[in-house]
Amino acid sequence: MNIELNVRKNDRVVVIAGKDKGKKGRVIEVQPAKHRIIVEGVNMVKRHNKANTRRGIQGGILERESPVDVSNVMVLCPHCGEPTRSGHQVLEDGKRHRACKKCGAAIEKQ
Ligand SMILES: [Zn+2]
Known part of the structure; x- marks a missing residue:
């Protein structure tokens, strides 16, 4: 793994x-x-x-x-510029992405 x-x-x-x-x-x-x-x-x-x-x-x-x-x-965060402990969010389609915990914007650009 x-x-x-x-x-x-x-x-x-x-x-x-x-x-x-x-x-x-x-x-x-x-x-x-x-x-x-x-x-x-x-x-x-x-x-x-x-x-x-x-x-x-x-x-x-x-x-x-x-x-x-x-x-x-x-x-x-590339959106709000604030430091964030990015958490993994699991999307509805099962994909995981990283999201800013301050503004909620996705950090992922995969
Ligand atoms: Zn943000």
């Missing part, structure tokens, strides 16, 4: 815990098995890179996003 997260790639989310609390960004990677996601501009970690002139890699400090736990973010 697939582990399903409420957060999907390309969702806009706001960080609700940790050092980046309050930051907003787009989800660029989802790691369901680890329950983690990578959010653009969030949880930046400096990595020291050794120069490798043969491969044309410049040495220096690179900043990259590192994963955050999915429970540390909330999805931003």
Whole structure:
């Protein structure tokens, strides 16, 4: 069975815990098995890179996003812009979709 997260790639989310609390960004990677996601501009970690002139890699400090736990973010509703714990709704035809609990708009665009 697939582990399903409420957060999907390309969702806009706001960080609700940790050092980046309050930051907003787009989800660029989802790691369901680890329950983690990578959010653009969030949880930046400096990595020291050794120069490798043969491969044309410049040495220096690179900043990259590192994963955050999915429970540390909330999805931003694309309709009302409010952070929401999106709940799964089961539609009449049996399909599930995610919906904003504030304005009721469907977040899903599958
Ligand atoms: Zn909404």
